[in-house]
Amino acid sequence: MTFVWPNGDLNDEQVDAITTPGNVFLTACPGSGKTRALTYKAALELSRLPTSKQRVVAITYTHRAAEEVHERIEALGVETERLWIGTIHSFCIDWILRPYGIYHPALRHGFRVIDAHETERRLAEHCRALHNGVRPFDCSYSYTTAGCELRDTHGRSQQAVRNVLNRYWADLEAQRQIDFEMILHFAHELIATVPSIAILLSQLFRFILVDEYQDTKEIQYGIIAHIMRAGAGRTNAFLVGDANQAIFGSLGGYAITCEQFAEDCHAPFTPKCLSINYRSSTRIVDYFANYNVVPAAMSAQGKNRLFASVISYDHTTPSRNLEAELVRLLRYNIETLGISPREICVIAPQWVALADITRRLVVAMPEYRFDGPGIAPFARNIDNFFYKVARLALTEPSPQLFIRRLRWAGDIILELERAGVHLRGVAPRGLLSMCNAIEVDEEDGLSYLRHFFDEFLTGFGIVLADYPTLANHHDTFFGDSEARLNRLQEDGLQGISDIGMFRRVFATRSGITISTIHNVKGAEFDSVIAFALLQGMVPHFGDLQVETAKKLMYVICSRARKNLHLISETGRMNRGGPYLPTEILAGYAFNYDDVPR
Numbered sequence: 253m254t255f256v257w258p259n260g261d262l263n264d265e266q267v268d269a270i271t272t273p274g275n276v277f278l279t280a281c282p283g284s285g286k287t288r289a290l291t292y293k294a295a296l297e298l299s300r301l302p303t304s305k306q307r308v309v310a311i312t313y314t315h316r317a318a319e320e321v322h323e324r325i326e327a328l329g330v331e332t333e334r335l336w337i338g339t340i341h342s343f344c345i346d347w348i349l350r351p352y353g354i355y356h357p358a359l360r361h362g363f364r365v366i367d368a369h370e371t372e373r374r375l376a377e378h379c380r381a382l383h384n385g386v387r388p389f390d391c392s393y394s395y396t397t398a399g400c401e402l403r404d405t406h407g408r409s410q411q412a413v414r415n416v417l418n419r420y421w422a423d424l425e426a427q428r429q430i431d432f433e434m435i436l437h438f439a440h441e442l443i444a445t446v447p448s449i450a451i452l453l454s455q456l457f458r459f460i461l462v463d464e465y466q467d468t469k470e471i472q473y474g475i476i477a478h479i480m481r482a483g484a485g486r487t488n489a490f491l492v493g494d495a496n497q498a499i500f501g502s503l504g505g506y507a508i509t510c511e512q513f514a515e516d517c518h519a520p521f522t523p524k525c526l527s528i529n530y531r532s533s534t535r536i537v538d539y540f541a542n543y544n545v546v547p548a549a550m551s552a553q554g555k556n557r558l559f560a561s562v563i564s565y566d567h568t569t570p571s572r573n574l575e576a577e578l579v580r581l582l583r584y585n586i587e588t589l590g591i592s593p594r595e596i597c598v599i600a601p602q603w604v605a606l607a608d609i610t611r612r613l614v615v616a617m618p619e620y621r622f623d624g625p626g627i628a629p630f631a632r633n634i635d636n637f638f639y640k641v642a643r644l645a646l647t648e649p650s651p652q653l654f655i656r657r658l659r660w661a662g663d664i665i666l667e668l669e670r671a672g673v674h675l676r677g678v679a680p681r682g683l684l685s686m687c688n689a690i691e692v693d694e695e696d697g698l699s700y701l702r703h704f705f706d707e708f709l710t711g712f713g714i715v716l717a718d719y720p721t722l723a724n725h726h727d728t729f730f731g732d733s734e735a736r737l738n739r740l741q742e743d744g745l746q747g748i749s750d751i752g753m754f755r756r757v758f759a760t761r762s763g764i765t766i767s768t769i770h771n772v773k774g775a776e777f778d779s780v781i782a783f784a785l786l787q788g789m790v791p792h793f794g795d796l797q798v799e800t801a802k803k804l805m806y807v808i809c810s811r812a813r814k815n816l817h818l819i820s821e822t823g824r825m826n827r828g829g830p831y832l833p834t835e836i837l838a839g840y841a842f843n844y845d846d847v848p849r
Contacts, residue, residue, distance in 0.1 A: 283531025621763025
């Protein structure tokens with residue numbers, strides 16, 4: 253039965269976009285219901301699948317986004333058995349590397365994916381061994397369809413960096429391991445050199461949906477284009493994003509044009525747009541429209557459109573007084589304006605700037621909670637098996653979380669099967685019940701997880717020594733988590749090792765959010781406070797283009813529904829002298845508001 257939604261669920265632009273036949277390239281301004289459009293499109297195409305063998309694929313930028321879209325589709329009452337949703341890396345592993353890796357000489361004898369923490373550790377070892385002044389963060393690289401590219405050598409000799417990388421790659425090859433960048437590289441090589449792979453996938457996938465197309469890498473477009481070309485009309489695509497929010501260029505992302513992608517896919521695309529901002533006030537929308545790089549129609553029509561927003565810009569506060577100014581702005585929004593703490597976000601360009609200020613804000617405002625990925629007390633590697641178990645260990649059974657936790661239980665069973673553990677007769681409900689029955693009396697978070705994992709393994713008769721993959725995941729999870737805890741404790745965060753802090757990682761947001769610009773994408777808050785808006789930070793000194801700065805400011809400012817506070821503090825020093833305010837911000841002649849003292 254074709255999915256039908258109630259009147260009023262979608263506006264005319266959204267209906268037009270998701271009902272347009274064939275391939276659609278949808279440009280969506282902030283707060284325009286992009287995720288809603290993607291969700292309803294997925295639900296619609298799932299209901300239209302002609303056979304039980306076909307699927308709808310949705311590729312998201314993050315695992316968090318994948319989970320959100322999945323839950324929204326389930327809430328619409330649409331069956332999701334024939335939906336695959338996840339990141340491009342997960343897609344490549346599940347649909348290309350695992351089933352077809354035997355056709356690639358580097359993968360035919362098996363492979364293991366290492367996480368970002370292990371990548372950094374291995375690079376550090378090779379940097380120390382070569383003594384050539386190269387540091388791990390100098391060794392960032394990515395693949396395009398043409399080959400490997402160094403992303404940013406920070407002034408180091410490219411040859412010196414390549415010497416480190418050559419040792420690193422040889423090390424991985426000897427251990428039959430690959431990192432995240434290699435996932436895309438090998439997937440593209442396979443799909444480009446073994447034509448039958450793309451043909452088979454095009455027969456299986458009726459629709460491919462891509463979220464945040466502006467953050468997609470060139471090689472990812474290449475992988476999808478191979479499937480589209482092989483399908484010759486069997487497979488359609490629905491891309492949604494906003495070129496003005498393309499802030500992952502340093503990681504290889506770029507906003508392809510509709511015309512270019514259509515040419516690559518050998519298929520026509522219909523351009524559509526969402527121009528109604530339901531999130532912010534008219535004053536805030538008018539403000540961040542100044543930072544558009546790509547011209548876009550946009551108007552505020554949500555419930556906050558008439559809100560008398562406070563927009564302030566402070567370029568005089570010394571960095572030594574930054575903590576006091578942030579506390580003042582936080583208290584002003586919470587205690588004077590009545591904004592809920594969980595609807596406030598403090599943003600900075602880098603975690604280096606946030607780590608210290610977070611510690612000081614926690615001390616200065618003990619009556620309020622602070623949340624943020626940067627203060628998660630354990631390693632958040634979604635691909636690690638024991639991270640998946642930790643999600644069940646650290647969340648309480650509840651009707652609200654039942655469907656989500658049941659899906660997590662299904663993920664665990666699938667990973668156990670892949671590791672060679674066959675839990676005959678165990679369904680997700682059974683595994684979930686067993687996890688719910690585990691009781692651990694520990695106040696220390698890592699000790700709690702160690703005991704929980706031990707009980708979990710014993711309950712299913714799993715001996716880690718018999719399963720090298722699981723044993724490696726176990727060692728990596730605790731090794732990375734201990735290192736992360738040590739760093740946070742060195743930064744002065746007290747009580748970070750308590751089980752309560754561990755449980756907060758998966759709890760509903762309840763405190764003031766602390767985030768970098770890149771991690772706050774997709775989120776929204778009543779009030780946003782951004783600091784360190786300085787040239788060389790926004791934009792980064794490695795990419796001082798005006799367009800880059802505009803996109804970063806656009807993302808920051810478009811997160812706010814009601815109030816926006818921008819700070820370019822004075823007195824921060826770099827090697828060339830003091831940091832100055834971000835040029836495009838300093839040059840914007842706007843009638844800012846004064847925040848009462």
